[in-house]
Every structure is written in structure tokens, then in C-alpha cells.
Amino acid sequence: MTTAIREAAVTYETGRSLPEGKLTFEEFLAWCDEDTWAEWVDGEVIVLTPAKRKHQDIKGFLYSVIREFLHYKKTGRVFDAPFLVRLPGTLRRGREPDILYVSNEKLPLLKETYMDGPPDLIVEITSPESLARDRGEKYVEYEAAGVQEYWLIDPDRQEAEFYRLGENGRYRTIAPGGKGVYCTEILPGFWLKVDWLWQDPPPSVITCLKEMGIV
Known part of the structure; x- marks a missing residue:
């Protein structure tokens, strides 16, 4: 061992x-x-070690708001841990992302207890124990596997990093725009106000969707 x-x-x-x-x-x-x-x-x-309350709050908030967004847009499905992702090829990895989004085109890759291939979006919420792994090993693995977007959220530092796969197959950092809003290409019409992540308690899902103009 x-x-x-x-x-x-x-x-x-x-x-x-x-x-x-x-x-x-x-x-x-x-x-x-x-x-x-x-x-x-x-x-x-x-x-893996158990998550702290703030980690759980952020995960629960993001999962809920994306799931409700998909209730209206129906472009795919969202899952939260525990749900394994088997990365393809020689990577020999079965990772457990905090959140993953799977577009309709990739739904055939879903098995009963895991996804057999890369999802479109992965969100990892870091802890002191996982920070080096999330920023190092997993960054490299998700990039190599072709995960289109990777969000790395650090509750302790109140920092959020957003990576998008470029045409060269490499991640590039995408900074939030005006008023700290990040607009994802993976979920057209969905955007995230970064300050929402640090609110305690998190904002209500319906409030966020109203700001997006979804409801």
C-alpha cells in the first residue's frame, strides 16, 4: 500500500x-x-478526504444552479461526486470530479456508475489536501483527455480560475469579464458571477436564473 x-x-x-x-x-x-x-x-x-462545509456549499450551489439551468435548456446533464470519470487511453485514471457536465452528444459515454471518457466540463473545488493535485496532475490529465473547460475553485483563497481548451489542445486561462462575470462557451446562455461562490449562505438558484434571464 x-x-x-x-x-x-x-x-x-x-x-x-x-x-x-x-x-x-x-x-x-x-x-x-x-x-x-x-x-x-x-x-x-x-x-479522498471528506469535504469541508464551505466546499460542500459551493458544490451544492453550482450543481443546483446548473441542473436547474439544464431543466430549461436541455443541452445535457450534470453530475456531482461521487461519480467517476474514466479518462481515455494511456492516462489510466479514474477521477472523481466535484461536478461534471455532459452534453447530449456525449450521453452515450455514460455508464451506470461512471463516465467512460471525458465530459465537456469539470469543476474541482480545492482543499489544502487537494490543491497541488487539482492544479497539477488533474490539470494535465483533463487537458490531455480533451475536457473542454476546467473550473478550479479555491474557497480558502476565494479565487476561481477558468480554463478553456484551445485549438492547439492546450488550456488557456479565461478571465471573468465586467463585474466579475464568467461566461462559459460549454453552456450557451449560462454565466456565473464569481462573487456568488463566496456568499454565505449561497444565493438562491431562482435568483441566479432570473439574473441570467432564464426564468
Whole structure:
């Protein structure tokens, strides 16, 4: 068992013994269940630590507002953790994004417990434990896999970074526009006022959709 797994196991009570040695992705799926928040990296199991309240507030807000937006626009589906993404090819990764958006064109990639390929949008909400991984490993993996947009949200620093895949297959940073508003190309008509993320409690979904002119 790797040091990373041992350290994660100390802070996260799964109630189940961690597997020894390397697993295939299929073996990982058989071991994992809907109550276990873990990732599969080069055959090893990485158990993730529980999220803090602010992390949960931001995730719940973003998931709810995107889901309600899709109720009207019907361009795809949104999922939140735990729901695995199996990255394609030689990446050998099964990641657990906080939020993922799947367009109608990519719905055939959805399986019962995971997505077999890259979604259109991934949102990761960082913690001190995950910051280096989210900004380093996952940035490189999501770019290589062809995830069109990657949002990286840091509740502790109250910073949000938005990356969009360019024609050269590389991420470029997209800064929010006037009044701190980020307009995504992945969800036409959807925009996000960055200050909404730091409000405690978060704004109501209906308030946000009214500002967008959706309802």
C-alpha cells in the first residue's frame, strides 16, 4: 500500500479494508461503492478526504444552479461526486470530479456508475489536501483527455480560475469579464458571477436564473 493511501486512510473512515496491490479499473469498480469517495490512478486506489462545509456549499450551489439551468435548456446533464470519470487511453485514471457536465452528444459515454471518457466540463473545488493535485496532475490529465473547460475553485483563497481548451489542445486561462462575470462557451446562455461562490449562505438558484434571464 502506498504512502498516499495510508495517509488518506488515517483521515477518512471508509469502514472497509483497502485493497492490496494494483487493481484493474474493473476490479476498482467492484471494490468501490456509492459511499466510497476514491480515485483510481495507475492501478492504485487513492481515498479522498471528506469535504469541508464551505466546499460542500459551493458544490451544492453550482450543481443546483446548473441542473436547474439544464431543466430549461436541455443541452445535457450534470453530475456531482461521487461519480467517476474514466479518462481515455494511456492516462489510466479514474477521477472523481466535484461536478461534471455532459452534453447530449456525449450521453452515450455514460455508464451506470461512471463516465467512460471525458465530459465537456469539470469543476474541482480545492482543499489544502487537494490543491497541488487539482492544479497539477488533474490539470494535465483533463487537458490531455480533451475536457473542454476546467473550473478550479479555491474557497480558502476565494479565487476561481477558468480554463478553456484551445485549438492547439492546450488550456488557456479565461478571465471573468465586467463585474466579475464568467461566461462559459460549454453552456450557451449560462454565466456565473464569481462573487456568488463566496456568499454565505449561497444565493438562491431562482435568483441566479432570473439574473441570467432564464426564468
